[in-house]
Amino acid sequence: MAFERVLTRNVGRAAARTVRGYRESGGYEALGRALKLDPGEIVEEVKRSGLRGRGGAGFPCGAKWGFVPRGTDRPKYIVCNADESEPGTFKDRLLMEHDPHQLIEGCVIAGRAVAANTTYIYIRGEYTHAARVLEEAIRDAYDQGVLGASVLGSGFRHDVYVHRGAGAYICGEETGMLESLEGKRGQPRVKPPFPAVVGAFGAPTVINNVETLCCVTHILQRGSEWFKSIGTDERNTGPKLYAISGHVERPGTYEYPIGVTFQELLDGCGGMYRGRALKAFIPGGASAPMLTAAESGIRMDFDNLAKAGSMLGSAAVIVMDETTCVVRAALRLARFFAHESCGQCTPCREGTNWMRLVLERIESGHGSEADLDLLARVVPNVGGISLCALGDAAQGPVKSLIEKFGDEIRDNLRNRRYPLPRVPFFDLGAVA
Ligand SMILES: Cc1cc2nc3c(=O)[nH]c(=O)nc-3n(C[C@H](O)[C@H](O)[C@H](O)COP(=O)(O)O)c2cc1C
Numbered sequence: 352m353a354f355e356r357v358l359t360r361n362v363g364r365a366a367a368r369t370v371r372g373y374r375e376s377g378g379y380e381a382l383g384r385a386l387k388l389d390p391g392e393i394v395e396e397v398k399r400s401g402l403r404g405r406g407g408a409g410f411p412c413g414a415k416w417g418f419v420p421r422g423t424d425r426p427k428y429i430v431c432n433a434d435e436s437e438p439g440t441f442k443d444r445l446l447m448e449h450d451p452h453q454l455i456e457g458c459v460i461a462g463r464a465v466a467a468n469t470t471y472i473y474i475r476g477e478y479t480h481a482a483r484v485l486e487e488a489i490r491d492a493y494d495q496g497v498l499g500a501s502v503l504g505s506g507f508r509h510d511v512y513v514h515r516g517a518g519a520y521i522c523g524e525e526t527g528m529l530e531s532l533e534g535k536r537g538q539p540r541v542k543p544p545f546p547a548v549v550g551a552f553g554a555p556t557v558i559n560n561v562e563t564l565c566c567v568t569h570i571l572q573r574g575s576e577w578f579k580s581i582g583t584d585e586r587n588t589g590p591k592l593y594a595i596s597g598h599v600e601r602p603g604t605y606e607y608p609i610g611v612t613f614q615e616l617l618d619g620c621g622g623m624y625r626g627r628a629l630k631a632f633i634p635g636g637a638s639a640p641m642l643t644a645a646e647s648g649i650r651m652d653f654d655n656l657a658k659a660g661s662m663l664g665s666a667a668v669i670v671m672d673e674t675t676c677v678v679r680a681a682l683r684l685a686r687f688f689a690h691e692s693c694g695q696c697t698p699c700r701e702g703t704n705w706m707r708l709v710l711e712r713i714e715s716g717h718g719s720e721a722d723l724d725l726l727a728r729v730v731p732n733v734g735g736i737s738l739c740a741l742g743d744a745a746q747g748p749v750k751s752l753i754e755k756f757g758d759e760i761r762d763n764l765r766n767r768r769y770p771l772p773r774v775p776f777f778d779l780g781a782v783a
Contacts, residue, residue, distance in 0.1 A: 439667030457564030493746030583610030635664025638744030640751030702733030
C-alpha cells in the first residue's frame with residue numbers, strides 16, 4: 352500500500368531533535384504561518400480539516416478549541432495528554448522520542464489559536480527517555496526563540512513545561528489529569544463544566560492528545576484540504592498511527608491513512624505469528640470491545656469501528672491467535688481495570704472488581720454457566736453510569752466476550768475444559 356509518511360517522517364532522523372535539524376524538513380514553517388493568521392482562522396482551518404482527537408474519544412479538535420471563551424483576560428492553558436497508559440498503546444512515545452519539535456510546534460499553534468500562553472505536557476512517569484528528549488528540545492526551542500516571550504519574534508508569548516505523572520491510568524482521563532497536574536490525587540471531576548471552560552487551575556483549558564497536536568502542525572503546514580484528502584471520508588480524515596502487538600510477526604507502531612483495513616494492517620506487519628490462524632483482535636486499546644476473525648476486513652476508523660460495536664480508541668491493535676484463551680485475555684484486562692479504578696464512584700469500584708472475580712472463577716475451572724449470566728448482569732451496571740469513562744472502558748471487553756464467544760465459553764464450561772492449556776507466546780525451540 353503506497354502512502355506518504357507524515358507523522359513519522361522524522362522517525363530515525365536524530366537531527367530532527369534539534370531546532371536546526373527540524374527546520375531542514377520544513378519544521379516551524381507551520382507555526383510561522385499560524386502567527387500571521389487571526390486566532391479564529393486557525394480554529395476554522397482545524398475545523399475544516401475534520402481532525403478528530405487521537406486520544407480515545409475521537410472528539411472534533413476544532414470544535415473543542417471553539418468552546419474556549421474568547422475576550423476574557425483570564426489565563427488559558429493547553430494541556431497535552433502524553434499519559435499513554437492504555438494497555439497496548441505506544442504510539443505517542445514514538446512521536447515524542449523521535450520528533451519532539453513536531454509536538455512542540457502543535458502545542459504553540461494550539462496556544463495561539465485559543466490565546467493560551469502556557470502548555471503543560473503531562474507525560475506518563477515511566478517515559479523517562481521521552482521526557483528527557485522533550486526537555487532538551489524545549490531548552491533548544493527557548494534558545495532559538497521558538498518559545499518564550501516572543502515566539503519567532505511575533506510578540507506572542509508561549510511557555511512549555513513537561514510534567515511527569517506517577518504511574519496511574521486514571522491520570523490519562525482528562526480531569527483526573529488536571530487534578531494531578533494541580534498536585535492533588537488524580538480523581539476525575541464531574542463534567543460539566545468541561546475543561547474548555549473550567550480546566551487547569553479553574554481556567555479555560557484545551558486538552559489534546561500528543562498525536563492530535565502533531566496532526567495540527569501538518570494541517571497548518573499543508574492545509575485542511577490536503578488533510579481531508581487522506582482517510583475514509585470527511586468524518587475520518589488524516590494520517591493515523593496504529594500500535595500493533597500480540598500474535599503478529601513484526602509488532603510495532605505503523606503509520607497509515609486512517610481507515611486502512613485490519614487485514615492491510617496485519618499484512619503490513621508480516622501477518623500472523625508463525626502463520627497461525629486469527630481468533631480475535633482488539634482494535635483500539637484495552638477499552639475497545641473485541642472483534643473476531645470474521646471482521647478482519649473492517650476499516651480501522653472511528654465510524655466503521657463504532658458501527659461494528661467497538662471503537663478506534665487509542666488505535667492500539669492487540670492481535671490474538673487460535674491458541675488464545677479469550678477468557679484469560681479478558682481476565683488480564685479486567686485485573687488491570689479493577690486495579691486502576693480510582694474508587695471514587697461505586698459502579699466502577701465495585702463493578703470492575705466483580706467482573707474480575709467472576710472471570711477468575713471461570714478461567715480457573717471453578718465456574719459454571721450461571722457465571723456467564725452473572726457477568727452479563729454486571730456489565731450494564733458498570734458502563735454508562737460511572738463518573739468517568741473508565742467504567743465504560745472496563746465493561747467493553749467483557750461485553751464483547753459474552754456476545755462473540757459466549758457459545759465457545761459455555762461449551763468449554765459444560766465440558767470442564769478450564770483452565771485451558773497455556774501456549775507459550777514464543778516458539779522457544781525455534782529461537783534456540
Ligand atoms: C480512563 C481513561 C484514560 C485515558 N487515558 C488517556 C491517555 O493516556 N492519553 C490520551 O490522550 N487520552 C486518554 N484518555 C482520553 C482523555 O480523557 C481525553 O479525551 C483526551 O486526552 C482528549 O484529547 P483528544 O481530543 O486529542 O483525543 C483517557 C480517558 C479515560 C476515560
